[in-house]
Amino acid sequence: MAWMWNSPRPGAQNQNLAKDWVDSVFAGVTGQTPTWKLQETIDRNNAESARSQAKLKELQEQKSNKAAANQDLNLGYYGGGWRSGYSGGNRASAAQLAEYDQGIGQLEHGLGRVDNQLGVRLGNINNQYNTKKNELRSSWNRAEGQFNDQTRQNQQQRRTNINNINDRASVGLRGLLRSLGSMGAVGSDMQLAGRAVQSQANQQRVGAGQTYAQNQKQIDTTWGQFKNDYADEDKKLNDWKANEDNAARQQSQTTRQNLLTQLAQLRSQKATAQGANGANAARADLARANALSNEIDNLGRQQSTYNGNKGQYNAKDLDSYKVGGDTSVGISNPTTPGSDPTVNIYDTRLNQEEERKRQNQYL
Known part of the structure; x- marks a missing residue:
């Protein structure tokens, strides 16, 4: 009878019924086979395999007690050579032959389940891989999203800074022109004033542009580091899956090889009991078992590398450009005459106006 999630699973250790229920609900939504159902298949197959091994051991013990010394066979498949002999004397009874047939049938049935067991394990590995892959994609x-947000924020900050600089320059120029006009400045003075304000505004625009470039470089560097980390973790995950798949296939082929070796031994013993050549009876199965050795060795060469880490995007705070001084204040209230031609003009005009007032008592 099929095992249900809310009852103890045969052969299961520390079964978590709540987790099995969650797996069942999740499987109902996604259409996938629940993890507990896959585990049930594995547990059942392992139990059947254990029964087959026990039956084989029982038959071998019975055979060893009954067989004569000259009927002993060496069936090791790693180069040990063969010894085969039989006597045409005592033959096995029908009951003994039936026991051999039963053992052979169980081993053949076990061989038939090997591919199904491999499919279950590969399915579990693939489910774990997809979960980890989704975690990586979510981190990406x-x-x-953070990279795009910071890029937009940096661009908006640059536009805001430029607009503020332009507004301050416009206000400052108007104030300067009013001051120069009230002092009787000529047209050339007005032109110099415009160039001076524009020069200062240009310097501020350059500063805003440099802040934007520094921020964007930092944003791009952080994004580039994340992409490198992501590529590294993605490779680790793919390596992990390849190694897990290989380990599953190696175990499957090792199981197949062991079953074939036991099957060869049982066929040999049966043939010997019938007075036939045991070596010939075992040859085909042993050849299949030996042919798996290289594949098993190759599948065991890789090592798992995935540690479950995900690339982290560490967003840095953006620098803000601060406009140095107020354009209107800097021009209308010069503190360092000689540093700017328009400031010099303004300072000269102020001095001339003060001198004119001093000389003319009616002003």
Whole structure:
């Protein structure tokens, strides 16, 4: 009878019924086979395999007690050579042959389940891989969102700074022109004033542009580091899956090889009991078992590398450009004459006006 999630699973250790229920609900939504159902299949197959091994051991013990010394066979498949002999004397009874047939049938049935067991394990590995892959993709989406947000924020900050600089320059120029006009400045003075204000505004625009460039460089560097980390973790995950798949296939082929070796031994013993050549009876199965050795060795060469880490995007705070001084204040109230031609003009005009008032008592 099939095992249900809310009852103890045969052969299960420390079964978590709540987790099995969650797996069942999740499987109902996604259409996938629940983890507990896959585990049930594995547990059942392992139990059947254990029964087959026990039956084989029982038959081998019975055979060893009954067989004569000259009927002993060496069936090791790693180069040990063969010894085969039989006597045409005592033959096995029908009951003994039936026991051999039963053992052979169980081993053949076990061989038939090997591929199914491998499919279950590969399915579990693939489910774990997809979960970890989704975690990586989620970290990519979050990081990409932060990168795009910071890029837009940096661009908006630059536009705001430029607009503020332009507004301050316009206000400052109007104030300067009014001051120069009230002092009787000529047209050339007005032109110099405009150039001076524009020069200062240009310097501030350059500063705003440098702040933007520094911020964007930092944003791009952080994004580039994340992409490198992501690529590294993605490779680790793919390596992990490849290694887990190989380990599953190696275990499957090792199981197949062991079953074939036991099957060869049982066929040999049966043939010997019938007075036939045991070596010939075992040859085909042993050849299949030996042919798996290289594949098993190759599948065991890789090592798992994935540690479950995800790339982290560490967003830095953006620098803000601060306009140095107020354009209107800097021009209308010069504190360092000689540093700017328009400031010099303004200072000269002020001095001339003060001198004119001093000389003319009616002003």
